[in-house]
Amino acid sequence: MGLYRFLRELHRVGHVTVGTSHGKRGQIAYVAACTAEDCGWSVEYEESSGAMAAAHGHRCRVR
Numbered sequence: 001m002g003l004y005r006f007l008r009e010l011h012r013v014g015h016v017t018v019g020t021s022h023g024k025r026g027q028i029a030y031v032a033a034c035t036a037e038d039c040g041w042s043v044e045y046e047e048s049s050g051a052m053a054a055a056h057g058h059r060c061r062v063r
């Protein structure tokens with residue numbers, strides 16, 4: 001699934017998993033990442049609410 005390895009999974013929306021992970025700067029971040037093959041979408045936030053909103057807003061082009 002690419003960039004992020006989840007430390008803890010919090011939530012799933014369709015193909016998207018929200019959880020805690022190490023961010024790009026090595027900090028702990030809330031990450032929403034799409035697990036669909038050929039998608040590769042992911043974002044990181046400092047707040048779980050941001051990652052949650054992004055997960056719900058993700059329009060996956062892979063079905």
Ligand SMILES: [Zn+2]
Nearest residue numbers: 034036039060
């Ligand atoms: Zn996707």
